[in-house]
Structures are given as C-alpha cells and as structure tokens.
Amino acid sequence: MAVSPPKRLRCAVYTRKSTEEGLDQAFNSLDAQREACAAYVMSQRHEGWTLLPDSYDDGGFTGGNMERPGLQQLLADVRASRVDVVVVYKVDRLTRSLADFAKIVEVLDNAGVSFVSVTQAFNTTNSMGRLTLNVLLSFAQFEREVIAERIRDKVAASKARGMWMGGPLPLGYKAEDRKLMVVPDEAGTVREIMRRYLAAPNIMDLLDELRRDGIVSKKLKLRDGSIRGGIPFRRGALHHLLSNRIYVGETVHKDKVYPGQHEAIIDRELFDAVQAKLAGRTNTPLAPGARRRVSLLAGLIRDEQGRPMSPVHTFNHGWRYSYYASNLGDGSKEAALRLPAGELDQAVRAELVAFLTDVHRIRDVAIDQSPDDQVNLVASFAVLASNIESMAIGELRHLLQRIELTVIVSRDNAAAQFDLPALTAWVGLEIDHPQPFALPLSTTTVAWGHEARLRLDPPAGKKVEADPNLVQLIARGFAARDELLAMSPEQAAAMPVTTFRHTERIARLAYLAPDIIRAILDGHQPRRVTARYLSRLGALPLSWTAQREMLGFAAARPSVFNF
Template sequence: MSDRRSKIRCAVYTRKSHEEGLDQEFNSLDAQRQSCEAYIESQRHEGWNCLSNRYDDGGFSGGTMDRPALGRLIDDIESGQIDCVVVYKVDRLSRSLLDFARLIALFDEHDVSFVSVTQQFNTTTSMGRLTLNILLSFAQFEREIIGERIRDKKLATARQGKYIGGQPKLGLDIVDRRYVVNRKEAELVRRIFEMFLQLQSCRKVAEALDAEGIVTKTYTTKTGKTFGGTPWKRRTLYDLLTDQKYIGKIVHKGVAYDAEHPAIVDVAVFEKVQKVLRANKTYTHKQQVRRFALLRRMLTCGECGSRIMPSWCRNHGREYRYYTCSKKVKTGYGKCTLPTLPAGEIEKLVVDHLRFLFRHPDVIARTYREIQRLAECGPSADVLERLERLKARQEQTQTAIRAILDLGQHDSGFMAEELKRLSGELKPLELEIRQLETDTVDGGPVELEQVTDALQRIDPIWDVLHPEEQRRVLDLL
C-alpha cells in the first residue's frame, strides 16, 4: 500500500454506548482517539497521516448503523477522502456481525484498510477475516447477554412495584427514581375521572378542561427540555384514564404488579371508567387503515384546511361510512363547521366528475401534451436516483449474504435467521428495480387517438375494477 500511496489518510472512529461522562473535559471518546492517534504516529514512517475530522458517536449503540458520525465516515469513504479507518477496538465500529460484514465489504469496495489498535490483524487475508468474524461473534453475544440482563432487571424491578422508566404523570412526580404523589395534581386526576363518568366522552371532558384553561402536566427533562403544558386531546385523556398507575399498579409486558406508590383513584371508580370506555370503543386508527376507503388521504377540508379522514360507526347492527374533518375528530366537533359527509355520496360525486373529465377535450389534450413532454425528457432525475439507490442496497444485501455464506456456518440458528431475513429483503428490491427499469424504457411515440381511447376506456370498466385498482387510478390522476 505504501508503494501505491505516498500518504495514507487515516480516519479515527470512536464510540461510546452511553452519554454518561461525555460532559467531562477528557472523556472516553478522547481516550480512544488519543490511543489511535498514538498508533498512527508510530506508523508515520509508512506514510500514515491522521485526518483532523472527528468521527465521534457518543451515546449510540454498536448494534445499529444509525449513527451520525458513522454516516459521515461512510460518506467520506465513498467520496474517496479516506484510505484507512482506525478504531480502538473492533466492537467500537459495530457489535453486529451482519453490519460489520457490510462495512468490511464497503471498505474493500473503496480500497480502504481497517485497523484495530488493540487487536492486530490484516483485513486483506482470509485468516484476518476469520479473526474479525470470531471477535464480532463474541461482541454480538456480549450485546445480547447485556440485553437479556437489562430485560431481567426491568422485570424484577416491576415485580417489586418500583419505577421502571418513563416520564412523570399528572399526579405523579419522579423523585430519586420513585413515583411520588403530587397532592394538588392528584385532586385534578380524581376530578377528571368523575367528569368522565358524568359526561361519558373523552372529547367532552377534553373540551371542558380546555374551556377552564387547564393544560396537560408540564415537566422538564435532565437535559433541560420542557414538555407538556398543551391543550387536552381525546387521545391524551384516554391514556390518562387507562393508566393503572393511578390505582397503584406498575404494568410491564401486559402484566400488572402492585406498586410501591399509593393509589390516587379508587379501584371501583377506575373499573367503572374502563367499562364505559369499552362500551364507547370504536375502530382504532390501525383498524381503520386496514379498512378500505376510496378517497383516503385525497380530500382536504375547505373550512379549516385539515385532512378529511374516513370514519365508521355501527347502529342497530348496521355499519355506516363517513368522511370527517380530522380536526373535529382530534380536537372536538365544535372546532370545524364542515358537516360529516356520507361516504357513498361523496365517492359517487367524485367518480361521476372523473367520468366526465375522461371525455373532456381539454383533459385529453393536457394528458397528451404531458405524455409528449415526458417522452422528450426521458426518465426524471428522481426516478433515476431512486433506481441507483435501490441497486446500491441490492448490492449491499447480496454482499452481506455472500459474507454469511463464506463463514460456512449458515446452518446455525442465528446465521440461518439472518440469511432468511436478507433473502426476504432482496426479493422486493429486485421486483422494484425491474419495475423501475421497465418504466424508464422508451416505448416509442404515442398518438393523440391512443390517449383518447385509453382515457375513454376507463369509464365503461370502472365498476368492474377492484376497489384497490380504482384507488390506484385516482392516485395516478
């Protein structure tokens, strides 16, 4: 390498999993960098030179690639600014065998060496790669053991009824990692439960609290950020009414344990509230997303500018569909004057108008001109850029699969799971790449008569199209 380059540009990468101690004048990241710089200095006769750019990830886990400094390091490698990456230990770069294989493949692709100050090896040899894989296997094993210990510790803490994390609640402050009852706020919590039993509606209770000028709990984090102090919303109130901490319980993994802090709300009152909430229960957002709505995310409220969202209700065993202003749903029905729209009527109105547009000369002419323009311009830059990104991801995934197969242990439990997951990622990537490549192929000139015929053919077949196909046509338009 010294023959090919008069100077080897070395980048030092450092990482620490926790933020604890990073505010010190000389912290763990500085110690790692100092050791790496000393090693680079010892290799100065070989042309090694330490770059001034710092790649420090403080408070980021080695089990993920989503790290800002690592992202900058990869960008600089891809732009040809780095010849060698130096770390204090291998697990500073990654604790995941799969991610490490991807990084080594990236280093090889750009002719970048990799050096660990405390573990001597050469990444260009098969023995060096084997050593790296063994070290990373142990690093990953250590990370999984740490994760198990944290989960076990959290479960043991919950069983003792102690604080297991999270933000302060209305009526409950956090002092020395313990919940302490805030007597003034506790009175408000009990009043909210009583108001709900009277009004039988989260929305009405939220409106009543907002009318009195009562806002959500305000608290400040250790970093000095302030949260809360906002108007009440239906969801915020629902979370409060269903929180078992108010009856002296700590919930972990769906199991409730007796808490060390006293109850604020009587259990009988809490159960009455849950019974009303279950009776009021409608379709959740996730259920609504799974349900089909032709005009989902296509309508905007003409009164307040919010998005129009689909909604459903049941009455006497019959289901009714509507489109409603999202502002009314989230903040109260008095916040917007737009009435609730019957879904069938509004969908028919939109489709009838579209059928008229399919035959309108101006629409046909504009469609033809747009097709001609796209044919002259060719594929857009966005499409070509996306195609390039997909191919890069495809290459990275294929490289990771080859790395696992090269280990010769792909029949083991962990490797088999990783191989299965990567194969699952590869298939949709290949399908999308083929689709984009097909779309970017020039199909030749299109005549005006062809555009007219294509648009007018939509009308007679509209009713026999699958609802998802109808929605796709609307999306395209």
C-alpha cells in the first residue's frame, strides 16, 4: 500500500534579546537563535516540517510584557492560520511572565498551533507537558525579577560608594573612565547661575535673564553624531540644576545622600543658601493624615484661562460629592469649569502608572542612554509604578509636587504634564529632557441638559461596570417593540397619542446594531451614551453604520449575536 506523505507543517521561528548591545554585529544572538531553530526544523523534515521565510525578531525588548512588534506580528499570523508550529530556542525567549504565557497559549490553542522549544523537550498537548512548561516559565519570571533586583542593588551600592552611574552629564562636568571630571568654563557658568538665583526675585525672572544673556544647557554630542542640548533652560531643568547635590561633591540615591568620588564645583555655603531659597518658594507637602481630607491636585490644576481650580464639595441626600472648580476671584467673566475630583485624581494616578510601565515610551525618552541605563530606568519605574498604585493621597501628592505636575482643563479636554528629569531623580537616576513631558488624559464631551460637560474616559484596559439604567432602558426597548408588534391597528389607534409616541420612541432602541447592544451590556459604551441621552434621541437611523457614527461606536467591529 502506498504511504501518504506527512502533512506539511509551517514553522515560524521567534527570537528575542533583552538589550540592543551586540545587535550591530555581523552574527548576533538573534542569528544564533534562529540558526539553532532552523537546524531543528530541518531535522524534522520527515515529519513534514517546513521553515517559513518570515523573521519574527525582537532585538532590545524585555520578556516581561507582550509589547513587542515581532511577537505581535507572530500572533497575528497565528490567528490568520499562516503558522502551524512556533519554534523558539528557549521558553524564556518567548516570555518571562506566566500571565502573558497564558494569553499566548490561549491564542495558540484557539488556532490549533503547536509550540516547540529547541533546548527544552516537552509536549504541550498533555497535562505533564503543560506542568513542565509552567515550571520553566516560573523560573524564567523569577530570573527576570532577580535580575531587576540585582540591578537595583548594584545601583544602590555604587551610589553609596559615591560613584557616578551614568546618565546625562550635568553642566560643569565631563565623563572620563566613567568618572566625573570638572570642565572649568562650564563650572563657572554653574556658579554664576547659582549666584544669579540668589539675587533674582524668582526662577521665572532668572530664566528670562539667562535667555537674554545666551546662557544655555549643556551641549552633548551623541553616538550617532547628532547634537543634543545647547538650548535655553526651562523651569524644570533649571530647578534640577539649582538643587543638584552633585555640584557639592555628593551623590544621591532616592532619599539618601553619600559623599561622591568627584570634585565639587560649588562651595557648601552658596549651595545651602540656594536650597534655603528654593525651600521658601515651595509649598510644604501635606503629610498623610495632616487633615481629614486631602485633595490630590490642589494647587496643581488650573483651567484654560489660567485660573486655579480649587477643591469644593457638595452634599446631596447624605452623599458628599467633590469637584475641582475654577476660582472666580480674579473677576473673570468666563464661566467656571468644574470636574469630578475623584475621577480626575484616579485618571492622573492611572495614567502615571501606565507611563511608568510602558517599556516603549520609556525607551523613547531614554533613547540616548546606554542599554544598562535603559534597563535600570525600566526596572526602577516598574517598582515606582507598583508603589504609586498603593500610595496614600498625601504621599502621592508629595511626588506630584516634586515632579512639578500640572493639569490644565478646558471645555473640550484635559491635559497634564510634568518634569521628567525630576521623576527620574526620584528613583535615583538621571536623564536629560528639557521639555515638559505630556501625560494624556482621555476625555469625552457630553450633553447634560443645555450644558456641555467634560467627562473623563476610563484608562485603557480598565474593567468598567455596565450602567444598570442603560441596560434597563434597552430591555424596555425590546418590550416596547414586542408590545407594538402585538397590537392591532384598532388597539394602536385607541392609545393616547403621548403614550403611543413614547412607546414608539423607546421601541426604536430594539433596532440598535447588535455590537452596540453588546457593548452596552458589557459596559464598554462611550461615556456620552447614557440612558438619559438615548431616551431623548429625536431620531435613530436604521443603518447600523450610521448608528455607530452617531453614538460614537464608529471604531467598533460589527458582529452577529442572537437575541
């Protein structure tokens, strides 16, 4: 009997390396991984294995999350049924997170795709193989966490010895053999800035003086030959310079100060005088529990007219409602803006945590740093993010004051910005970023009676509870439709006109697109789609596409449901 040839299995090789170091070599780690995987696929030709020509490589990406272009492309091809077997050199090349691995396995299982590790033999089609894989991934995740701890411990120990751990060079110094050496001309500029600050009324006047006299930030030549710096100081960068303890021969790690191994360029008396003036111009941070209620953004938020927005509250039926409202004490004729304090406080906290855990955005702002500095920054920001999620309001407020966070609210949107060097200094690292760093706050404008109100959208990925009033309205819509369809013409004519029109208007909601109804049941509708809004719609188009555009579901993907 003729033996049928084995089924052809398309094999995709995935490779990853955590840092970019060595990737410019002719034969790097990614090439070595791919060569080993290709050889393994070649050894399975008798089973019908065929190597796909596509490359799924992620050079310089951590295995701690799934935000990797190569991995996302691989999963997209798996969902599109273009891959039968995923081949990696080791399991930890695919991921170092158990939670992410569960998501990846779900995608592979749904597509019927197998998973193979060249150096670790196991079969994921049985329970023992899955147990083995989970154990290996547990060790991979443990190894990643241990590496992060070692890096943090190494930075702390080196700082305690007074060593400079890299980062942007401060004005007045140059780096030689990873040590700070004084640049006489720049050191004179630093002393001049310090003396001018003591004579100036405030930092803003000093900024104007420096800009007028052409005194700019440190100019650096990057590895690619481009020039960075050499621009007028901004408030955050100038404040960082004035408070930088490096200039008195010290090094700082978090809240601890150590004698540095470099030479001081500012005498202690001048530096202490500058710090005393800075402290006198800064609001004293509120201690947690100093008073019964602490407003997170008090003093940090203003409206588009430049008016401070103060915390206010009202009581209704025994409930306390807190807001940030424009201060009209300046005689402005513009109407006051008001935004729920709880929503805004939570939005700022959530978006700050989202930035601190976004490896891509961190790499973008630290693109000129060495790979080691980038790894240090990612690890330190991850620790800070976990702390922020559990910080008391007073403690978080202290951090926001230190990084000079500012929130500006207009009638159409809300935006926040902060000083990035101050944030990196908080975790004991240094980075040069002269421009204020933008922190997006997603908002929606909704109609409320005759007034347009600004609402904050929930952070991306946050679970939102369904609106019970809106769900009940949809249910009433189906009931009204069934009632009208069951009526005879005589019964419909006998109904009061107002009652018939109300029933007819509610019944239209039964003809919403299925994906819109599903989104409402899941609580994923746009913020402006409320029970009040839907019940007052004058007309609802029958076209599902027009419905999505009218209600803000234009980006939704239509799907079919049975009702």
